[in-house]
Amino acid sequence: MSNVNWHSWAVAFAVSSAWIVIVAGLLQIAFNLLQLAFAAVSLAKRPPVVRSALLWRRYANQAPPIAVLAPAFNEAITIVESVKSLLALHYPDFEVIVINDGSNDATLEKLIDEFGLAIVDRYHDLTVPHAPIRGLYANPRIPRLLVIDKENGGKSDALNAGINVARAPLFCSIDADSLLENDALLRTVRPFVDTPDKTVAVGGTIRLANGSRIANGRVESVRLPRNFLALVQIVEYLRAFLMARLALSRMQALTVISGAFGLFRRRLALEVGGYSHNTVGEDMELVIKLHRHMRDLNRPYRIEFIPDPVCWTEAPEDLATLGRQRARWQRGTLETFAKHKDMLFNRRYGRIGFIGFGQVLAVDVLGPIIEVAGYALVPLLWLTGLLSFDYLIAFLAITFTFGVFISVATLILEEVELRRFPLARDLAILTLVAVLENFGYRQLSNFWRVRGLLQFLRKQKGWGEMKRRGFQIA
Amino acid sequence: MTLVDLWTISLLLSLTALLIMGGLIIVRHVSGRTQRQVQAKRSQFLPLLLGQASDEELVELRHSSSTILVPLVSELIELVRGDEREQFVATAARAGVTETLRHQLTSGSARSRITAAEVLKSFPDDHCTAALEDALDDADAGVRFAAALALASSDRAPPARILVERLGLGINENSMLIVTLLSEIARSRPHEIRQLVEDTGVPPAVRAAAIEALSGSGDYSLVKVIADLAQAADDAAPELPRYLRALGAFKHPAALPAIRSRLASPTWWVRAAAAESAGLISLADTIPTLCELLDDDDWWVRFRAGEALVRFGPTGRSLLMQVGENGSERARHAARSTLAEQAMAA
Numbered sequence: 005m006s007n008v009n010w011h012s013w014a015v016a017f018a019v020s021s022a023w024i025v026i027v028a029g030l031l032q033i034a035f036n037l038l039q040l041a042f043a044a045v046s047l048a049k050r051p052p053v054v055r056s057a058l059l060w061r062r063y064a065n066q067a068p069p070i071a072v073l074a075p076a077f078n079e080a081i082t083i084v085e086s087v088k089s090l091l092a093l094h095y096p097d098f099e100v101i102v103i104n105d106g107s108n109d110a111t112l113e114k115l116i117d118e119f120g121l122a123i124v125d126r127y128h129d130l131t132v133p134h135a136p137i138r139g140l141y142a143n144p145r146i147p148r149l150l151v152i153d154k155e156n157g158g159k160s161d162a163l164n165a166g167i168n169v170a171r172a173p174l175f176c177s178i179d180a181d182s183l184l185e186n187d188a189l190l191r192t193v194r195p196f197v198d199t200p201d202k203t204v205a206v207g208g209t210i211r212l213a214n215g216s217r218i219a220n221g222r223v224e225s226v227r228l229p230r231n232f233l234a235l236v237q238i239v240e241y242l243r244a245f246l247m248a249r250l251a252l253s254r255m256q257a258l259t260v261i262s263g264a265f266g267l268f269r270r271r272l273a274l275e276v277g278g279y280s281h282n283t284v285g286e287d288m289e290l291v292i293k294l295h296r297h298m299r300d301l302n303r304p305y306r307i308e309f310i311p312d313p314v315c316w317t318e319a320p321e322d323l324a325t326l327g328r329q330r331a332r333w334q335r336g337t338l339e340t341f342a343k344h345k346d347m348l349f350n351r352r353y354g355r356i357g358f359i360g361f362g363q364v365l366a367v368d369v370l371g372p373i374i375e376v377a378g379y380a381l382v383p384l385l386w387l388t389g390l391l392s393f394d395y396l397i398a399f400l401a402i403t404f405t406f407g408v409f410i411s412v413a414t415l416i417l418e419e420v421e422l423r424r425f426p427l428a429r430d431l432a433i434l435t436l437v438a439v440l441e442n443f444g445y446r447q448l449s450n451f452w453r454v455r456g457l458l459q460f461l462r463k464q465k466g467w468g469e470m471k472r473r474g475f476q477i478a
Numbered sequence: 479m480t481l482v483d484l485w486t487i488s489l490l491l492s493l494t495a496l497l498i499m500g501g502l503i504i505v506r507h508v509s510g511r512t513q514r515q516v517q518a519k520r521s522q523f524l525p526l527l528l529g530q531a532s533d534e535e536l537v538e539l540r541h542s543s544s545t546i547l548v549p550l551v552s553e554l555i556e557l558v559r560g561d562e563r564e565q566f567v568a569t570a571a572r573a574g575v576t577e578t579l580r581h582q583l584t585s586g587s588a589r590s591r592i593t594a595a596e597v598l599k600s601f602p603d604d605h606c607t608a609a610l611e612d613a614l615d616d617a618d619a620g621v622r623f624a625a626a627l628a629l630a631s632s633d634r635a636p637p638a639r640i641l642v643e644r645l646g647l648g649i650n651e652n653s654m655l656i657v658t659l660l661s662e663i664a665r666s667r668p669h670e671i672r673q674l675v676e677d678t679g680v681p682p683a684v685r686a687a688a689i690e691a692l693s694g695s696g697d698y699s700l701v702k703v704i705a706d707l708a709q710a711a712d713d714a715a716p717e718l719p720r721y722l723r724a725l726g727a728f729k730h731p732a733a734l735p736a737i738r739s740r741l742a743s744p745t746w747w748v749r750a751a752a753a754e755s756a757g758l759i760s761l762a763d764t765i766p767t768l769c770e771l772l773d774d775d776d777w778w779v780r781f782r783a784g785e786a787l788v789r790f791g792p793t794g795r796s797l798l799m800q801v802g803e804n805g806s807e808r809a810r811h812a813a814r815s816t817l818a819e820q821a822m823a824a
Contacts (some may be wrong), residue, residue: 026481051620052589058556058596062627065661066654127784127815129777171781197654201716398481405488412495419502428507435499 018381018390022399025378029402031366036410039251040417046254047246047421050311051194056094056187067193069097070267071170075162076102076180080109084118086180089221091148095189100149101166102180106135106156115151119143126150126169132278134164159263160279160286167278170270177287179264179317183213183223188314192267195308202306204294205268207253207261208314209245211424212238214321223316228430233326235437236445237319239411246311246422247414253309257359259295261307263287265315272297283343284465285336292344295356313424327452334456335464337368342460372453375403379447404442411438519546527551527569528562539573548578552597567600576601580609583625588618595621599628607634614644619651627655630662638663638670638688639677648681656684660691668695675703686717686724693727701730708736713743719751726755734761741767746776753779757786765790765797772801773809780808784816795820 072090076083083102090100104112115121121141135157142150154165163177174196176189185191188208195203214237215229229235252258261268266287273279276293279286291307298305320326341364347353348361382399385391415431415438418424425431523546526535539547551570558566570576579601582594595613598606613625614636622645629635636644638660645651664671674680674688689704708721722740725733733755740752741764753771756764764786771783787794795817802813 026484030484049588052593052596055553061556062655062658065658125815125818125821127781127812127819131777199652200654201652394481397485401485401488405485405492409488409491409495412492412499416495416498416502419499419506423506428503428510431499431503431506435496435503439496 014390018385019395021377021381021385022391022395025374025382026395026398026402028366028370028374029378029399029406032371033402033406033410035363035366036247036406039247040410040413042251042254043247043414044417044421046250047311047417056190059187059190060094060096063190063193063197064096066197067096067190068174068196069099069172070095070189070193071166071172071175071270072098072100072189073163073166073170073175073177074100074102074180075105075159075166076107076111077105077156077159077162078107078109078111079180080107080111080114082181083111084114085221087115087119087149089183090178091146092186092221093184093189094186095193097172098148098189099170099172101152101170102149103152103154103162103166105154105158105162112141112151112153116141119146119149119151121149121151124150128169129274130168131274132164132168133281134161134168134278137165137169140169158281160281160283163286164278167270167273173270174267175270175273176265176267177263178315181318182210182264183218183221183316184265185314185316186222188265189267191312192265192310192314194310195306196267196269199306202304203269203308204272204298204305205261205266205291205307207249207258207266207307207309209309209311210241210262210264210315210317211313212241212319213316214238214319216316226424226426228425228433229321231321232437233323233445234319234321235433236441237326239415239434239438239441241319242418243411243414245309246418247410249309250311252360252363253307255355255359256306257355257363258307258309259291259356259360259364260288261291261309262315264317268294280343282465283336283339284332285340288336289340289343292340292347292356295353295360296344296347299353299356311422323448327448327455330449330452331456331459334368334372334453335460337364338457338460341365341369368453372450373457375450376447376454378403379450403446407442407446408439411441414438516546520550523547523550524554527554527566527573528558529565529569531569531573536569536573539569547573548575548582548597551575552593555597555600571601571603576603576606580605583609583613583621588621591616591618591621592624595624595628599632602632602634610634611636614641619645623651623653623655623659627659627662630659633666635659635663638667638674639680642674642680642684648684648687652683656687657690660684660688664691664695668692668697672697672700675700675707682711682715682717686720689724690720693724698728698730698732701725701728701732704728705733705736708733708740713745713748718745718748722748722751722755726751726758729759731759731761733759734763737761738764738767741771746774746779749774750776750778750782753782753786757782757789760790762790762793765793769797769801772798772812773806780812781816784812788816788820 074090087100087102102115120143122143123139124142126140135155138153138155140150140152152165152169167175178184192206192208195206212234213223214231214234215227216223217225217227249258272294273290276297280289283289294307320329347357348365350357378399382391382396386396412435415434419431523539526539531539579594579598582590583598595610598610610625610629614622616622626635626641626645635641647656660671671688671691675685692700704721704724708718708725711718711721722737725737737752737756740748741756743749743752749771753768756768768783768786771779774780774783784798787798798813798817801809802817805813
């Protein structure tokens with residue numbers, strides 16, 4: 005009798021587990037399909053991609069000033085080239101503010117020597133808190149450059165110092181090691197010019213420069229890397245930016261603008277208290293705070309994402325670094341979600357509460373846990389005879405074959421609408437990678453995300469070590 | 479639907495996606511070869527467009543109109559200058575580019591319609607003008623605005639008041655490019671833009687844009703009109719700082735009553751704009767208020783007040799030094815920092 009009870013209990017558990025995994029997976033897939041549709045519409049309706057010269061002629065007279073904020077910590081080797089590249093941006097009125105965040109190396113000295121900087125006074129705002137500023141440096145002959153030397157406080161702290169010191173109505177936050185397209189600011193400022201009364205922030209597409217030819221701080225020709233992890237990340241970035249963010253932007257429910265490149269209204273960033281210090285997801289948190297602020301004020305607003313590639317970055321090429329990065333991203337997402345959990349399914353926050361936070365809950369909070377549980381349980385239960393073959397193949401459909409479809413469909417979107425990869429061979433390689441990533445990499449990625457969840461539960465702080473190879477200069 | 483159906487659907491979707499992608503890869507491979515031929519044709523066509531093309535050559539150009547010639551003309555038309563430009567435009571028109579562009583302006587995606595409108599601005603014939611005027615009623619706002627800009631930049635725009643209504647300027651369309659559009663019209667018909675400023679039926683955002691479009695005109699009779707608008711506007715009106723800055727741009731002392739009253743506005747961005755303009759016009763009557771604003775709650779107002787005082791020369795600097803000694807802590811900081819920064823700039 006007890007054996008019968010145990011068996012029926014075990015079968016009920018097995019079936020319930022399988023259904024939870026399958027329903028959660030189906031929800032994610034349904035949302036991905038919806039995103040694909042929205043992304044396709046968004047790409048089809050995007051304005052013409054015109055040459056820089058025409059953009060300049062059309063927008064230069066009306067383009068508002070921008071402060072480009074580049075936080076730098078121990079970047080002595082690359083900082084001079086990075087700043088030269090930033091100073092060469094094509095935009096009518098901009099200022100580059102480099103924030104030396106208490107570097108232990110010669111970052112500041114390199115800047116002072118190369119650009120002939122001297123200490124200056126500048127009356128600046130003190131609205132958002134940050135570690136003390138030790139000095140401001142400039143050279144009257146290079147009026148576009150200002151360097152802030154401050155005590156170490158982390159990236160968000162450095163950005164807050166930049167926001168306080170900036171005087172432009174818009175600021176662009178970037179990573180000091182990001183490579184920007186020459187016309188990145190002109191392209192990204194378009195929503196601010198076209199709908200100035202509503203636009204509060206704009207994100208642009210980040211692409212991976214691994215394998216590409218780089219010269220003079222610019223990506224000269226796009227090439228694929230040889231490293232498999234970097235290749236997989238190219239497909240991941242396409243999915244994240246071309247599908248997810250573009251679609252969420254179309255739905256007006258974008259929850260993240262990448263810390264590597266984002267354009268914001270300075271005044272509103274000040275009103276929400278700037279970047280938060282107690283999270284590694286400060287980029288996401290700022291966007292959520294802006295949503296909350298605008299909704300609370302009941303003011304119409306837009307947070308946009310543009311599909312134009314504006315910024316290039318370097319992806320980790322070893323498992324350890326990539327794992328740390330993904331765990332940190334997951335932790336940042338969870339920290340933001342927990343901090344603003346009252347927005348979830350809250351009518352007061354409209355689409356952002358239902359679609360934006362609903363997506364974070366399904367894809368980022370519950371998704372990895374359920375999927376990893378599924379990897380452990382469903383095959384095990386099937387092997388022990390507690391689960392039917394139907395459940396097993398439904399699980400395989402959700403975790404593998406639908407995954408292949410979503411990735412390849414994103415590649416189709418990219419090829420039909422954007423055609424950024426120069427060679428047919430590149431497309432073939434990426435298609436193969438889009439299939440292969442579902443067998444091994446996807447599982448590993450979910451494992452890293454669960455590790456991020458554990459770090460979040462342990463209240464772990466800090467960024468962890470990031471090993472960079474550096475861009476391959478031609 | 480059963481669980482097995484789920485598997486079947488996922489397989490079908492994946493295989494379909496892979497097949498489509500395979501097709502695209504093949505198309506890309508083939509187009510990679512034809513691309514070289516296209517490049518060769520483009521190199522062959524360019525001198526023909528810049529020089530005198532024979533009738534035979536025109537026939538060849540016509541045959542390739544939509545695939546090679548129109549993209550080539552669209553890319554290069556803004557780059558060609560001087561006598562060569564006239565030749566370029568005339569040959570392109572004879573080769574049938576305008577027919578293709580006019581067709582493109584009424585069909586296809588909004589993106590291609592916008593591109594067509596932008597290129598058609600260089601073709602001054604009546605057919606192109608009529609096509610662009612029709613595009614002012616396009617379903618897509620971006621196309622409508624591109625057509626308006628194209629017409630305005632080639633002095634063919636309908637009367638400004640009509641344009642405001644047809645495009646819904648200031649109501650549905652609030653782009654900062656409205657200033658560019660009105661500035662283009664103002665080059666040849668400034669009176670129409672002035673009428674917009676004076677017309678109370680025009681949305682305030684358009685009146686502000688019209689003022690900005692005329693702010694470099696040197697028409698000082700506008701100062702009174704703008705000052706009246708600035709006096710009458712609501713304190714939180716988004717166009718109020720634009721009126722105040724326009725007054726600053728005219729640098730005319732008749733703006734004093736409007737600026738003086740707005741220095742006491744409860745809205746910080748209005749106070750900041752008023753302080754900025756007070757400095758630009760050097761309105762001495764505002765100096766005591768500017769000194770008080772060095773202790774404003776908002777940093778921008780303090781900054782603009784300090785900046786304005788510096789513009790008064792030795793008088794302003796002396797006052798900044800006094801506030802730097804005797805003011806509140808916030809005002810002292812503002813005054814000292816402003817002086818230190820200005821000393822470095824000098």
